[in-house]
Amino acid sequence: MIDNSEKLKIGNKSFSSRLMLGTGKYKNLETAVKSIETSDCEIVTVAIRRLPTNLHNDSNNFLNTLNWKKLWLLPNTAGSQTAEEAIRMAFLGHELACQIGQEDNFFIKLEVISDPKYLLPDPIGTLKAAEFLVKKGFTVLPYINADPMLALHLEDLGCATVMPLGSPIGSGQGLNNLANIKIIIENSSIPVIVDAGIGTASEAAMAMELGVDGVLLNTAVSQSKNPEKMAYAMNLAVKSGRLAYCAGRMEKKIYASSSSPMNLLSKI
Structure with a gap:
């Protein structure tokens, strides 16, 4: 039997699934919940800005429909244009985690994005916010451009992962930054999660075959014709x-090589 039980370790938590899902852009609540369940993911990321400050006063809120005994909340700071905004969002994210019974959840997906057109992460703001949040005890998962040196700096600061984009968020362009992602994987001693740009299943498989530790995606599922499938x-x-x-894939060769060697054929 094939053993595929090696778990993904992020901070002090371990996960069986290496797929993480976002929660935006679904046509309705039922589709979102069914898609999350079908994916078998264990980490769900939610934009803090989209949530009320008190979940208990909103019985119809999306978070109240999910099974938090099986799922782990990854609040994200989407919409933050500065490090200061992202830091404030991170603390609100922990408060929301407490409301669903995850008092020990200090995970935060750190996004600092001041570019309104291409939504590319701000490396300086990300570094600044990450340093502060790590010192405050957060498990920081920073969303970054596929910049190998930035990834090393964030690892040195104590981030739990680095999350390079495959291509601009929501674009579905796939893995346009393969060379740099490979370098990040080679240099990193913390998990590398490809976040953003994946449009279909073959691209998710390709990312995993490169050696990334996991994949986070949203639009590829929520905007597909059949999100559950x-x-x-x-x-x-x-x-x-x-x-x-x-x-481990086979070695690439210049010339063809028979799959049935002649010395074997001669014995038949």
Whole structure:
């Protein structure tokens, strides 16, 4: 039997699934919940700005419909244009985690984005916010450009992961930064999660085959024609990509090589 039980460790938490899902852009609440369930993901990220300050006063809120005994909340600071805004959002994120019974949850997906057109993360603001939040005890998962040197600086600060984008968020362009992502994987001693740009299951599998530790995506599922089916496809893609990486692909060769050697044929 194939053993694929190696868990993804982020901070002091371990997860069986290496797929993480966002919660935006779904057509309705039911589709979002079913897609999350079908994906078998264990980490769900939610923009803090989209949530009320008190979940208990809003019984119809999305977070109240999910099973938080099986899922781990990853609040994100989406919409923050400065380090200061992101820091404030991080503390609100922990308060929201407490409201769903995850008092020990100090995870934060750190996004500092001041570019309104391409939504590219601000490296200086990200570094500044990450340093502060790590010192305050947060488990920081920073969303970054595929910049190998920035990734090393964030690791040195104590971030729990680095999350380079495959291509601009929500674009579905796929993995346009392969060379730099490979360098980040090679240099990193913390998990590398590809975040943003993936449009379909084959791209998720490709990311995992490179050796990334996980994939975070949203639009590829929520904006597909059948989100529930695409969520399942992503589930399988991440698992198969991880298995392929662990198995090790064959060496590429210039010339053809018979799959049935002649010395074997002669014995038949």
